[in-house]
Amino acid sequence: MNTTVQSLQRRLIALGFPLPEFGADGDPGAETLAAVGKALDELEGRRGPTGDGPPVSLPPSPKPSASLVPAEWMPAAEMERIICHWTAGTHQASEFDRSHYHMLIEADGKLVRGIPSIKLNEAPAKKGYAAHTLNCNSGSIGVSLCCMGGSNEAPFDPGKYPMTREQWDALTGVVADLCRRYSIPIKDTTVLSHAEVQNNLGIQQRNKWDFTRLAFDPSVKGAKACGDKLRAEAKAKL
Missing domain, CATH: 4.10.320 (Dihydrolipoamide Transferase)
Known part of the structure; x- marks a missing residue:
């Protein structure tokens, strides 16, 4: 890059x-x-055609957003994509959660580092890698929101631990940081939710619905709509 x-x-x-x-x-x-x-x-x-028109006033260059992810959490590696999940648990990261994802985001937007290093998921995945997505872990960074325990897809019920706006805002910032660090373009095959993997990558999953609904914004429905929102907001933070 x-x-x-x-x-x-x-x-x-x-x-x-x-x-x-x-x-x-x-x-x-x-x-x-x-x-x-x-x-x-x-x-x-x-x-004007002669170049002698009045000076053109241009707005100042935007300052890059401060990084949310500590540099030591992002070791050198060749990574292809970011897959976003929810834990289907409480609003806090458990040791079990930390063993399956590279990063987790708690209800208040706090980042928690997972146990496996991103480097272990560099293709081909190494022993101890973060097993976050069925048959799609090599080259994939797994980020998960701590939420949605006891939820139901249809009729939609977010349960006792709904996804929060703070988590979502932190997620889009984390995705932007990871895309910058690993030169990952923001497309629907490189930045996506678990619910999009089967359709976008052609890798069969087990009826995963994270994310097809956003508890803090009931107007957004469906995997594509949630994914498009994720990508647009992350891209705006690059």
Whole structure:
């Protein structure tokens, strides 16, 4: 990933020239070049054909968000995707939960480090890896929200430990941090929930529904809608 290119991409997005497919991924591909061309065309139009128009006032570059994930939690590794889950437990991370995920987020947004290192899930997965997704652990980072114990999908009942807005907001920040660290583009095959794995990756799962509903926002329904919301909010934090 080229950090200079990534800074340019963030500037383009801030100025209203979106990069919907790949975002600020540090790769100067066709999408970035097209956005640069549009920006230059608009600048030329505002200055006039001779370039002697009034100065164009541009907004300042946005400051990058502070990282939520400690650097030591993100060792060097080649990772392909991030899969997001809920624990189907309480609002606190148990030792069992910590053994299955790289990171967990409690009800108040507090981050808890899982026991396995992300490095162990680098393909091919090594002994002691985080077994968070059936037949899809190699190259996958597992992040889980501590919630939804005793819940029911239909009719929807979030149970005694519903997903909180604080957890969700922390999750989108964590995903953004991981995408920056591991140069993972935000797409529906690289940043997704457990409920999307079977449809998006073609890997059969066991009727997983995390996430098909968001307890804090009942208007969002279905795996794709929840996944799209996750990706859009994470991309905005890059």
